[in-house]
Amino acid sequence: MLYDYLCLTRPRVLSLLLLTTLVGMVLAEEGFPSPARVFWTLAGGYLAAGGAGAMNGALDCDLDRLMVRTSKRPVPNGRMTSFQAFWFGVGLCVLAWVILVVWTTVLAALLAMVGVLYYVLIYTRWLKRTSRHNIVVGGGAGSLPPLVGWAAVTGSLSPLALLIAALVFFWTPPHFWSLAIIRREEYAKVGVPMLPVAAGELVTRRSIFRYALVTVCLSLCLVWAPGAALGWGYLLAALLLGGVFVAWAWVAWRRSNPARTWGFYAYTLLYLALLFSAMVLDKALGMTMTMTM
Numbered sequence: 001m002l003y004d005y006l007c008l009t010r011p012r013v014l015s016l017l018l019l020t021t022l023v024g025m026v027l028a029e030e031g032f033p034s035p036a037r038v039f040w041t042l043a044g045g046y047l048a049a050g051g052a053g054a055m056n057g058a059l060d061c062d063l064d065r066l067m068v069r070t071s072k073r074p075v076p077n078g079r080m081t082s083f084q085a086f087w088f089g090v091g092l093c094v095l096a097w098v099i100l101v102v103w104t105t106v107l108a109a110l111l112a113m114v115g116v117l118y119y120v121l122i123y124t125r126w127l128k129r130t131s132r133h134n135i136v137v138g139g140g141a142g143s144l145p146p147l148v149g150w151a152a153v154t155g156s157l158s159p160l161a162l163l164i165a166a167l168v169f170f171w172t173p174p175h176f177w178s179l180a181i182i183r184r185e186e187y188a189k190v191g192v193p194m195l196p197v198a199a200g201e202l203v204t205r206r207s208i209f210r211y212a213l214v215t216v217c218l219s220l221c222l223v224w225a226p227g228a229a230l231g232w233g234y235l236l237a238a239l240l241l242g243g244v245f246v247a248w249a250w251v252a253w254r255r256s257n258p259a260r261t262w263g264f265y266a267y268t269l270l271y272l273a274l275l276f277s278a279m280v281l282d283k284a285l286g287m288t289m290t291m292t293m
Contacts, residue, residue: 004074008057008085009050009092016273017145020168021045023276024149024161026283027228033153040103041152045145047096048112052119052141054089058082059124067186104152111151115144129191132198135180139172160227167218168272174208174215174249175268181205181261205253208264212249216242219275230282237278245271 021042025033033041057064057075061082064070074080093116100109123138131137143165150161180187180194181201187194196204219238222228245267252264 001080004079005088007074008054008080008088009046010053011050013053014046014049016269017049017142018042018045019273019276020164021145021149023279024146024164025153026280027160027164027230028150028153028158032284037104037152040099041108041149044096044100044104044109045112045148047092047099048116048148049145051089051092051096052116054085054092055116055120056089056124058086058089059120060128061085063190063192066190067183069183069186100148100152105155107155107157108148108152111144111148115141115148118144130193132193132195134193135173135176135195139169139176142172143169158227160222160225163218163222163225167215167222170211170215170218171268171272173211175265175272177204177208178252178261178265178268182258182265201256205256209246209249209253212246216246222279229286230279231286233285234278234282237282238275241271241275241278 022038025038025041057073059082060070061073061075064073064076070076075082075085093113096112097109100112119138119141123134123141127134127138146164146168147157147161150164151157177195181196181204184194184196184201188197195207216238219242220235223230223235223238248260248264248267252260
């Protein structure tokens with residue numbers, strides 16, 4: 001049962017969200033934030049996002065039962081009731097609020113709760129089942145973790161924080177649309193109007209390429225953004241990773257087949273993980289060089 005509750009929080013998905021939260025914290029500070037501040041921010045962020053995931057699992061259990069990818073989750077598989085999952089999620093969010101208010105900042109807590117409500121109400125309850133733009137608009141929830149990290153350190157937001165969030169926002173559609181292409185028949189069967197279902201694969205693949213271009217452009221803008229303090233190491237990583245990202249999106253559009261789509265989907269995860277890791281490493285190397293001079 002404990003494992004089922006852990007599964008409700010979707011830890012593999014959240015690991016990437018926590019990395020974006022950490023980057024928000026690192027770029028917000030002149031140096032590195034304290035270990036205690038990092039711990040409590042990531043703990044609160046995990047609980048908030050995990051709570052949202054649990055509530056999503058409760059509300060979407062009717063769809064999850066009919067899809068191969070999600071049918072083995074605790075609620076659709078019958079190992080837990082939707083009531084248990086939903087209120088477990090609510091409890092996690094309450095705990096997240098307390099942790100973030102007490103050990104970080106009120107703004108960080110508010111942003112985390114905005115993300116929860118956005119994901120549960122706007123995406124899960126409204127857009128997912130009604131609009132082909134569900135991923136685009138709903139992706140706003142996934143772009144909030146870097147803002148939470150930034151606010152946890154500074155108690156405010158800045159244009160740089162919004163630029164990092166925008167990068168995640170524009171990365172989200174290529175990631176989820178590539179999965180939606182792979183699972184197109186399943187989404188069609190359950191009546192979820194993902195873009196490949198509502199507009200067809202060609203339109204979706206073209207849109208993936210366009211969003212990939214914007215994502216890479218935003219990643220390069222970070223080098224020259226005031227206050228980012230990112231150097232040549234990050235620029236090189238962004239160019240290499242972004243070049244592969246755009247090239248793969250182009251190939252997946254113009255010469256599509258299932259293997260290329262699967263490969264692109266996997267690379268979207270690797271791209272964001274490596275790009276944000278490069279931000280942290282570049283900042284660490286820059287600080288080390290400054291201290292030794």
